[in-house]
Amino acid sequence: MAAFETLLSPVILFFVLGVLAAAARSDLSVPEPLAKSLSLYLMAAIGLKGGVQVSQAGFSPQLLQAALAGLTLSFALPLLAFALLRAFARLDRLNAGAVAAHYGSVSIVTFVTVSDALTRSGMAPAGYMVAVMALMETPAIITGLLLARGAGTLSGGQRGKLLREVLLNGSVVLLLGAFLIGLAIGKQRFEPIAPVFVTGFTGLLCLFLLDMGLIAMRRLRDSRALTWRLIALGVVLPLVNGSIGLATAALLGLDPGTGAALAMLAASASYIAVPAAVRLAMPDADPGIYLSMSLAVTFPFNILLGIPLVIQLAPLVLA
Template sequence: MRKQKHRSAQNAATGRGRWWKGACLAIVLVTVGQSAYWLTNTAKAQEKEASAVTSVVLGQSMKNEAEVATRKADELKNRPIGMREFRAVVEVEDPSTLKAGDEVDVALVTLGGDHGHVEKILKKVRVQSVEVPRGEKPEPEKVVAAEEEAAAEHVAPELYPTRVVTLQVTSGQLEKARVADAQGILRLSPYVDHANVGMLESIASNFVANLFQPLLLFFFMGFAIPLLHVPFEFPKALYQSLTIYLLVAIGWHGGELMAALAPSELAVAGGLAVVGFVVNGVIGIAATWMLRTFTPMRRIDAVTVGSYYGSDSAGTFVTCLGILATLGMLHDSYMPVMLAVMEIPGCLVGLFLISRLRRQGMDISGNMPDEAGYSGPAGDDSWSDGAGTGEADPYAHDDSKKLAPKSVGAAAAHSGGILSPKILHEVFLNPGLFMLFGGLVVGFISGRQALIDPHVVEGPNNFFVMMFKGALCLFLLEMGITACRRLQDLKSAGFGFIVFGLLAPNLFAFIGICALHAYSMALGHHFETGTYALMAVLCGAASYIAVPAVQRIAIPEASPTLPLAASLGLTFTWNVTLGIPIYIEMAKFVIDTFPVPVS
């Protein structure tokens, strides 16, 4: 009887389990079906929008869309790839002089207290059309009176006459203008070209301007903590939270902007991803050769450090994003994809070169036959299989285990090369890449929804876009602490290693700029100046998250101290202080010297 009851209970539990699994499967299928249906409809809507040559219209609706579409069809033939239109009611300092074809700066005016706050958000934007708002008439008497009163008090007037203005913008500019228009009032002023200064003067000006930005001040604040022996430890949980937030925010914003790209621009982004992958692979090999030639390092350490430089740095990338936003410089929306793609080559180059060294007889401590301390080739039985992945924190200063080949991944790499499932999983699905790619996918899907209902992205934008700089300041505080501590590890590195850590990033950044410009000239496609700067930091920076994780698994014989000392103590510090301004000037020089032909 008991058995029968027990069997009945089991059957009931099994039935409930099957019912629950069936319900979950049905929900998943319905959700996937709805998503596919929605994506198809939004794709058709966007395709229809592109074919009709209609643009995003904000601030004021157009009355005759058919007539506007016909006019735009004629203008599209002479418009560069990637240009959009932004139409809104804006303030104009001097409406009598504003006309179609002029280049203007765009500022955001927000009211607070007795006076408004004015912040320039876009530079050198071309005006397509200017109209007087419907139902309003120009009132020059009131405008003149306001300007005279402001001149008497030596302040700029807070209220200017309004006009309905259509601007030609890129997708990045469109997003920035859209967000700003929701925050306050936009004001136009004539663009003034300050480019007629020497390169050295421009670098000095940018350096002084960047030196006192909040981002770098927080970095210097953190850098001073170890120097002054301040008893402060940055909370590890907070650092991890900031890293997750910044990676997801970069992915979200990039995916949201990519949702508005035309298929031709997505093709350009795909080609650029291939270029970036190849360039960083070449840089990883070149860095290894330079270290082998100009420093007395062991071959395994040269390969490891070279692989760090064949990858990129998320910290340098987000710092460059903050500086570009401060300077009002734009970049193409798909650059976060480049951050993810260009992190992989260094890992693959390092694993490939290390596998060659192992086949050439490297011993269990990482020494080669012609190096001091060589103890004979390591056999398969010399590798331990039960030690796990070692220390999880890439910033730990424990050097006692640096020569102990104790990980399962090391044995797998020794026998199976770079095709070990554990190694491939760490390369392509490490937490940083997953958060970045996840943010891209979510941002892209949400951006497609926002093409129909802009309110979908309002809340996430307030979190991921508005709070980005504040979170970056705290992140750079921790980076300053870590960079200063890593400088102590350079005492035994040698002068040549220090010179490499400071000068090699400039060479690699220039290679990246030249590769991007060659790709630009081959396509006849103009990239934003900020895109050049981001490409430079992706090529000139060194990894300190992804590659150390792979090294812990696959290359435990190598020193964990030297590569992090170079990437954080030297290269990161150089890039966020002097490097980024220099790369911007390099980009301007290349763009001006070798102009891209219009296709």
């Protein structure tokens, strides 16, 4: 029942609207400046709210455990993806490494969506998961580069540029910066701006996911590089990685909401930070493969099925 209610939430239905509109070749679109503004708003809002929650609850051993678990998952999950991409999808080493990097890093939009769904289901994740999410963006990129042996071919200047791309990625800077601001100001100073960052959050998320639905479907429709094996892995990897994330949450003793958020972080695939790094470090890798898999296959799967599934399973596994 909880899964059905999640599917009928306005956020998910707006994503479906975008998918259907693009499938029907409608000229519906969200202007690029508005899409960027919505993205900035969502990153700032989720970071601020997480920082405020941590300022109320304080730092705890569980926060440190979740952060270490997130880092470990981000480093390790690309290894499994790489093995499957080589053995099952028969990708060459370069493209397998490029795709694997996406499946250890995280999708911020997936996290924002699952956080909203969990909160409405009465299982709001701990605020510190925002920091865990930010920590999980980078390690997978390093693992993917090592697997593809791309880093060794970079000049000193290219390595420096890659490091800046990874560590100073706009989404990471805004998330961590907003988190630190929320941590510094606390609940009382946050209240005057809460109507902007809390009341309007779900409505603006609906518009953002409408745009993501349009983009995902158009990317899938136009892609010529995806084989049925790659599409299958785009569904299997989030299921396997999400199960590993949920099992990790159980070992840590996390509550259902926080554990579900960790599971979805593990299940997600980056389509913002990692493509930027891969484009620089492995320019010969095919974006028609790595971007189409993460954005056009895994992202819609997680939004439409992964999130309802983890909301259903988390209370049973983490009770």
